[in-house]
Amino acid sequence: MKRLKYILLFIILCSLGIVPAKAQVNTDQVLRIGQNSLYLEDYVLSIQYFNQVIAAKPYLAQPYFFRAIAKLSLDDYRGAEEDASLAIEKNPFITNAYEVRGVARQNLGRHREAIADYERALEQLPENRGILFNKALAEEEIEDYDAAEKSFATLLRVYPRFDNGYIGRAKLRLATGDTIAALDDINRALEINKNATNAYVMRADIAISSSKDFANALADMDEAIKLQPQFAGFFINRAFLRYNLDDYFGAMADYDYAIQLEPLNTAALFNRGLLRAEVHDNNKAIEDFSKVIGLDPNNYHALYNRALLYKDIADYPNSVSDLDKVIEAFPDFSGAYFVRSESLRLMGETAKAERDYRKSLALSRQPVTDSHDNEGDKQPSEKPETQEDVANRFTSLLTIANNAQVKEEYNTAGIKGRVQDQNVIIEIEPYFTPSYYVTTTEIKEIPYYIKEIDDINATRMLRFVVMVTNHEPQLNDEEAIARHFNSIEYYNSYIATHTPRAIDYFGRAMDYYTLRNYQAAIADLNKAVELAPDFTLAYFLRANARLRNTNLSSIGENNSTDDSRLRMHTAKIVNAETMADIDKTIELSPRMPFAYYNKGNLLVANGDLTSAISAYTKAIELKPEFGEAYYNRGYLYLQLGNREAGIADLSKAGELGIVPSYNLLKRMTR
Secondary structure: OHHHHHHHHHHHHHHOOOOOOOOOOOHHHHHHHHHHHHHOOOHHHHHHHHHHHHHHOOOOOHHHHHHHHHHHHOOOHHHHHHHHHHHHHHOOOOHHHHHHHHHHHHHOOOHHHHHHHHHHHHHHOOOOHHHHHHHHHHHHHOOOHHHHHHHHHHHHHHOOOOHHHHHHHHHHHHHOOOHHHHHHHHHHHHHHOOOOHHHHHHHHHHHHHHHOOHHHHHHHHHHHHHHOOOOHHHHHHHHHHHHHOOOHHHHHHHHHHHHHHOOOOHHHHHHHHHHHHHOOOHHHHHHHHHHHHHHOOOOHHHHHHHHHHHHHOOOHHHHHHHHHHHHHHOOOOHHHHHHHHHHHHHOOOHHHHHHHHHHHHHHOOOOEOOOOOOOOOOOOOOOOEOHHHHHHHHOOOOOOOOOOOOOOOOOOOOOOOOHHHOOOOOOOOOOOEEEOOOOOOOOOOOOOOOHHHHHHHHOOOOOOOOEEEOOOOOOOOHHHHHHHHHHHHHHHHHHHHOOOOHHHHHHHHHHHHHOOOHHHHHHHHHHHHHHOOOOHHHHHHHHHHHHHHHHHHOOOOOOOHHHHHHHHHHHHHHHHHHHHHHHHHHHHOOOOHHHHHHHHHHHHHOOOHHHHHHHHHHHHHHOOOOHHHHHHHHHHHHHOOOHHHHHHHHHHHHHOOOOHHHHHHHHHHO
């Protein structure tokens, strides 16, 4: 509440002209503060400081360079590449900018361009460890193994005790089939650094692939887990090893812990489902497979296994439904026809069962093709799979293939400020609403400006200052709550003894809205627009009150068919009324970006994503620095399959301080 007082004071002073709307920016000082924030790994905050310098002096190269580093640290590779390019354009002699751009391009899969950047940087820094290492990794990615071997040789000649260099070269040697040399490099890395996690993981992989030495592989995975106990992938792979060593309970414990670390990890859920099915814990196994399918509706492995379990518990219709989807994707998979024939027979559909049984027999000796690229399980160059191969593949444990990723060197060692690593629920940013309270952060201390709100505050006719926000804080201050109840009493008395004015009803509606009495707020706003049909903010607030009231009224209702129909009918009416209020707001204030933004959110709720994108685009046209609109539009672009546009919008949203952008960017680019 203390910060809120300062914000209100600032707004009032600005409106009186006592504080200039735009103060002069001391760019040197702001740049230095941004660098300090970057050093302390407060990446999102540092970007806001660099934005200020760029706005004041767009011709400087340094703020673009530092902002590129911050974006790189947040895994915003597209944004980092663009900023590094701008820094180079303004000053081609910033050698480190080529390195930053190279790392960004390498993470974007553009390895040849990355190599060109590294070579340019090496002209000035010929023995830079990070650049040599990254260049070798990029050369390996494009399968220029000779060049990669030379780069690693140079790197390890200059830095003979660089453990990650040996791990990188081991990866190269595995790619060329030299397992013995790879093991020598891994062992050398572990001599130098007993805490080299990737070395243990790679050595475990070699033990499994070369000799199925599960015991030694398990010992190495134990060491890796000691070093990185919060990485779910290690537990998934250790569970696989324990299972192969007949340690069922150990495997189950590892899957449980992996899911505790990452509740949405489909590999862990799928594998736990298989283990539960193996001991006939069918209902819990179905629960696991259902979670996998909820996260990935086209996971045919989970669908097939769930179908088997449904058949075992005599839920034949659901078994057939799952198998229908599997057969559509794998029309030559005889096992799916056989299981479906059994379920159909037990349902009494003998003709269909006989047809599936004959189809199963006819296909049983033929290889299988599938109509889907099923998660890279089968490469085009491989020979066709037998029916037995496919049946085994559908019911085999999964492992995590990329546990031992040798990453480029540039990111800072710590995780403070790496907001992209936080597990957040991915959803659109919420509606904007007039409010007496806003949630402030270091990133955003001053609320957004709306002319209509500024105008109403300037009249001094309301008892509190109105702002706009899409993240209202919880009102748990008893004094503040009492003030709003007292304010309602004041309006009650005033309206009873004076000629009613629209502003009085609006003021009381704001108090009701603040206290979550949305029905009373709507009633007062109805009166406000009757008295003043051009009262823009009344329509804007009423749209939000209608939405909030609908959400509240649906809580705790019965689930009978009649009640469901009534709720659907009511929701349609409220939806239409809400859209009418938003459209009226736009009609009265066609340059209010928040009205278009809210319209976009309502269109998303209605399932009209294309129209929602148009609404967000209009909001961005009116307010080019509208981070929430970029975020929502980027999210929708991704849903519609436009990955390029989605990533560009999320990068811009992150730059403008919308923190969840980085988590979604990481999910889309890893």
